[in-house]
Every structure is written in C-alpha cells, then in structure tokens.
Amino acid sequence: MTHPVLLVDDSAAFREAARTVLDTLDGFTVVAEAGSGEAALDIIRTDTPLELVLMDVRLPGLDGIATTRAALQAQSHLVVILLSTLDEHELPLGAADCGAVAYLPKAELAGPRLLELWRRAR
C-alpha cells in the first residue's frame, strides 16, 4: 500500500528534490505537485486521494499556513508537514496552530526524517 503525496512549493527545483527524496522511500508516491496555495486547493478539492502534503510556508498569493487550514477543512485526514528555508522562530504567526503536524527546515528534508514524522503523525 502506497501513500499518495502532494508537493506544494513555488520552486520547481525544490519540488524535484522532494520528489527525489520520496522516490527513495517505500510506500510513498508523489501523485500531484502545485506551485501555489490556490493550485494546491484546486487539487485537494477535486477529492484526489491524498494522505501526505509537503507544504512550503512562503508561497505567492495564499501562503502555506492559510492553504494548510483550507486543505484540512476539505480533507481532514491529511498529514501536512510545513517546509521552509526559515528558522522555526521566524515562521509566521499561525504556523503552530494551523493543523500541520510538524515543521521541517528544507535543508533537513531526508528520507528517515520524513518517515519519523509520518509515523509520529499516524
């Protein structure tokens, strides 16, 4: 059984990196990518089966925090992990209570770390 993943990031280079990391993990498949919060919500609201969302915090237009809230309203079972180049104390207000299970600095994105967060969330 594989867990479908949505990558939300305005940087194509980072989406590519995240996909490379997820490809090394058994049981995860990237089923969709979005370059903005609005595009991500369009995918989520079409009832695409999703379990994990890797969400960039700084997005053009609707930011990652607001997108996470809206995404969880649409599909409450989603596991959302926030990603950013910011340090944790630099995150915008609302990051802690938007419903995301964890925050992961982008530079620390790695298979084992992701698995650990996934297991803790489930």
Place this chain on the structure above:
Amino acid sequence: VAASPLIATASTEPELVTRLTRFIWFDVSACATAVLMLVVVRAALVDSGYVVVLAVLVALGGAVMGLGLVRTRRGDLVSAVWCVAAANWVIALGATAIAPFAMPLMIITSLVPAVLAAPYLRLRQLGWVIVIGLGVSVAVSVVGTLQDFSGLTALLPDWVPDMVVIGFVPFVAGMISVIAWQNSRRVHDALEASLAANESLRASERELRASRTRLVTGIDGERRRFERDLHDGAQQRLIAVVVQLRVAQDLCRTAPEDAALLLGRLRDEVHHAIDELRDLAHGIYPSVLHDRGLGPALDAAALRCPIPCEVEVADGRRHHTGIETAVYFCCLEALQNAAKHGRPDTRVRIEVADENGLRFTVTDDGPGFDVAHTEPGRGLQNMADRLGAFGGTVFIDSAVGEGTRVRGHVPRQAAFEG
C-alpha cells in the same frame, strides 16, 4: 525666484539710477527757478543785497546738486545722495536765515534727503541722514522764529511770503509723498519677491523630503526584492542540491549508476544557482561599473539584454561614483523597459556624452506609448529621484508606434567633481 537687494547699486538697479537722476534734475531746475524769481524780486520789488546773497546761495546749492548728477553718472549713488542732501540742508538753513518767512517750506525741504536716501544708503549712513535732517529742521525752526536780521519780511509786499508758503509747501510735500510712495512700492516688491523666493524654497524642500522618502522606500523595496530573489532563486536551488546530495550519498552504496546520474543533475543545478547569484549581484551593483566605468558597464548590460542594443559612450573620463551609478541604473531601467514592452527585434541605442556634465539618451524603436495619457510609473520616478539627487533631470519622449526616447542630464558641479 530671487529676492532683489533692498540697497541699490548702479549695476543692480538701473531704474533707481534713473529715479535719482530725475530727482536731481528736478531739484536743480527748482533752484534755477528760485534764482530767476529772486532776480525778478531784486529788480522789481526789493532793492536789498540779501536777495542777491540768497540767489547766490541757491545757485551754489544747485551747483552741488549738479555735482551729484556727475557722481550718479559715474555710478557713485551714495556720493550723489550726500551731495543732494548737503545742498538741501545748506539752502534750507541759509534761506531761512535771510528770509524767515520761508521757514515752513525750508523745514520740509530739510527732511527731503531722509526720504530720498532710503533706497541708496546702508542703514548706518541712512541714520546719519535722518539725524542731520532732523537737526537742520530744528535749526531752521529756531533761526526762522528768533531772528530777522535781513529785514526782508518787512520790505516785501505781504503777498510774497504768503505765495512762498502757500505755493511751494504743497509742492515740496507732494514731492516727499511721491518719493515715499516709490520707496514703499520698492519695499513691497522686495517683500513679494522674498515671499515668492521663500515659497519656492519651501516647495523645493517639500520635493526634497518627498524624494528622500521615495528613495528610502525604494531602497527598502529593493532589499525586499533581493531577499525574495535570493530566497526564490539561488537559495532554493542550493537547498534542493543539499537535500539531493544526501540521497546521492546513499545511492553511492546501493546504486552507484543512479548516484552518478543524480550528481550530474546536481552539478547543473549548482551552475544555475551560480548564474542566478551573478545576475543578482549585477542588479545590486555591477563591479565593472566601479572598476572600469560607465562604458564597459553599459556594454556588459547590453550583452545581457535579450534584445539588440548598441552602446556609444563618447566620454571615457570617470565621474563621481554616485553620478555614474545614477546614470547607469537610469540607462538600465530604460533598457529593461524597452525589452519588457518591445518586440524581440526591438533595437535600443544608448548614447552617453560629456556635455557640461553627463548627458545620456536611450532610444528604442519599440511600440512607444502616449506620454500625455500615461501615469508616470515607479521606474520614471526612480530615474528622476536618482538623477535629482545630483541636480539632474530626466525626460521621456514617446508616441504610440514611434518608439521611446529617454533623455537625462546631470550637470557638472564642483561638489561632485573628482
């Protein structure tokens, strides 16, 4: 608007030279008339030597005034005014001593110099004229009241003293009024000019403040843009590389061929990041501008530009760093606008020349726009502020279908030389 000086000099106030000349001619004519009348009085009415003395005194006064005319022609207005004042006071005192009935006329005659001198003398000298005039008028009052050694009053028919006072007092008083009105008008004009200059200064100050605010806001905006460019560009690429290097490290053990492929991709990513960082550094400040000057910096900008661009910098001399930077970024802004709004085959020509400072023109044959009906954008405001900081100006000529020409000039100023 420049405020005119309140104190006149022959070189600054030709109108006042004319005014003084006219007044002295008028005074000299009055003296000549008085001498003529005294001759008639001597011949027809009174056989007294005092009439002759009085005529000689008035004639001497007129001669001193004539000397004032000569001084006026030579541009020495201060001496001219002192000549007129001295002549008036001597005549006033002498005439009152010989003909006390002329006292009312002579009191106001002794005060004429104080009014006349106002625009021509500095405050200290003017104070002396007023004090002396006051002293002479007091002396005239005393001399005219307490003595009549010539006995002329008794010798003349009654209508003569009456005619002197009734006929000439309003005449001299009128003259004083005219001079006073001219002086007042002059002060009023100077005040108006001063207020206008003040208002102009205030407007300049307001514009300066607004320009500084825009510059500071602009700098903050630029910083935000650079932070965003760094974050969205090179930083994301480098983080992506770090994340994937970790994967590649694992693959080296399990699937070396996949690792090699991944590492090749990552090398390209690092090159992209380097390119982005170099472009960003150019946008902050191109080192070639500092090292080699405006010509090479604009050549480099033209090479990076996606549309054809020719650069002609006639002046190879170096200028103040701030001026070179301002002109460089104005040309760059115009070039980027041409590339943004033009077709791929739009051609741009940048010309820079030393014409009493730095003059530049950026001409393109792009679509152009209606200058009169287009709100000036932030780009033009940035250009105006950058050049304005060094006393420069920028103009845009454009029309739909006829391309655009941006012209700017920063005048040479001692403060920014070297």
